[in-house]
Amino acid sequence: MQFNPTKLAGVLLVTVAPHIDGRGLFARTFDAAEFAAAGLPITWPQCNTSWNAKRGTLRGMHFQAPPCLDGKLVRCVRGCIFDVVIDLRQDSPTFHQCVGLELADHRRDAHYIPAGYAHGFLTLDDNCEVLYMMSASYVPELACGVRWNDPAFAIAWPFEPTVISQRDATWPNYTSS
Numbered sequence: 001m002q003f004n005p006t007k008l009a010g011v012l013l014v015t016v017a018p019h020i021d022g023r024g025l026f027a028r029t030f031d032a033a034e035f036a037a038a039g040l041p042i043t044w045p046q047c048n049t050s051w052n053a054k055r056g057t058l059r060g061m062h063f064q065a066p067p068c069l070d071g072k073l074v075r076c077v078r079g080c081i082f083d084v085v086i087d088l089r090q091d092s093p094t095f096h097q098c099v100g101l102e103l104a105d106h107r108r109d110a111h112y113i114p115a116g117y118a119h120g121f122l123t124l125d126d127n128c129e130v131l132y133m134m135s136a137s138y139v140p141e142l143a144c145g146v147r148w149n150d151p152a153f154a155i156a157w158p159f160e161p162t163v164i165s166q167r168d169a170t171w172p173n174y175t176s177s
Contacts, residue, residue, distance in 0.1 A: 001028060003038040003112070006099045008087050010114040012038070013101060014073070018108065027108055029075065030133075040112055041071060046134040051078075052123045056162035058148055060120010061086060061171065065142040069115035071135035076103040079128030081121040086146070086153050088174070089116040096174075098153050103130075118146055120168075122157055145171040 004013040016027040032042040050059060061084070064070040074083055084100040102124070103111060113119050115135060148155070148164070150173045 001031060001034050003040070006101070008085065008094045008097060008099050008117075009092060010112075011085055011087075011099060011117065012040075012112040014110040014112055016108045029108065029110065030073075040073075041135045044073065044133040044135060046137045048132040048134065048138075049077075050130045050132070052128045052130070052163075053126065054163050055123055055126050055128075056159070057123040057128070058120065058161035058164045058168060060084065060145065060168060061118040061148055061150075062120060062143065062145045063088060063116075063118040064136065064139065065144050068136045068139045068142050070138075071115040071117075072113045072119055073110050073133040074103065074113065074119070074121075075108070075110040075131045076105055077129050077131050078105050079123065079125035080104040081123050081128055081130060082158050083111050083121045084119070084155055084157075085111070085113050086118040086155075086174075087116070088118055088146075092116070096152060098155050100155065100157070120148060122159075122161055124158065146174040147171045150174055 018025040018027040086098040087094045
């Protein structure tokens with residue numbers, strides 16, 4: 001595995017090194033020793049999956065409030081998504097900055113997102129499925145979000161979403177107070 005930094009502090013693209021033969025391929029997608037050596041969590045108390053029927057489905061921009069901030073390891077296991085994170089850590093040199101990248105099933109890579117970031121994605125294919133490893137369990141009363149098109153972040157989405165929940169469409173613009 002390789003842990004490739006993005007422009008946001010602590011956010012990494014985790015790539016696998018598949019072994020290919022006549023049967024197909026094999027690749028490690030998690031190794032506690034390698035994750036620990038890279039300074040990443042090795043305990044993931046919750047794992048979620050998200051299946052999305054239509055291209056253009058947007059989920060996000062979500063985060064969990066203190067005291068249960070949640071980091072994520074996100075992998076697209078079917079299809080392709082545009083995965084986005086926003087740095088909401090007020091003491092960070094990359095505060096308010098965002099990064100977006102494609103995650104695709106055929107590459108088997110993952111996006112490591114530390115606690116303190118908002119996360120969301122836009123499906124680029126029909127029938128996308130996304131697997132999330134979570135560093136903290138979900139606490140409904142701490143679930144928060146910011147609007148996917150908040151001008152404060154100027155996210156460069158590849159296109160406008162066509163499917164979005166009422167909740168995600170009406171998150172407020174971000175305020176740092």
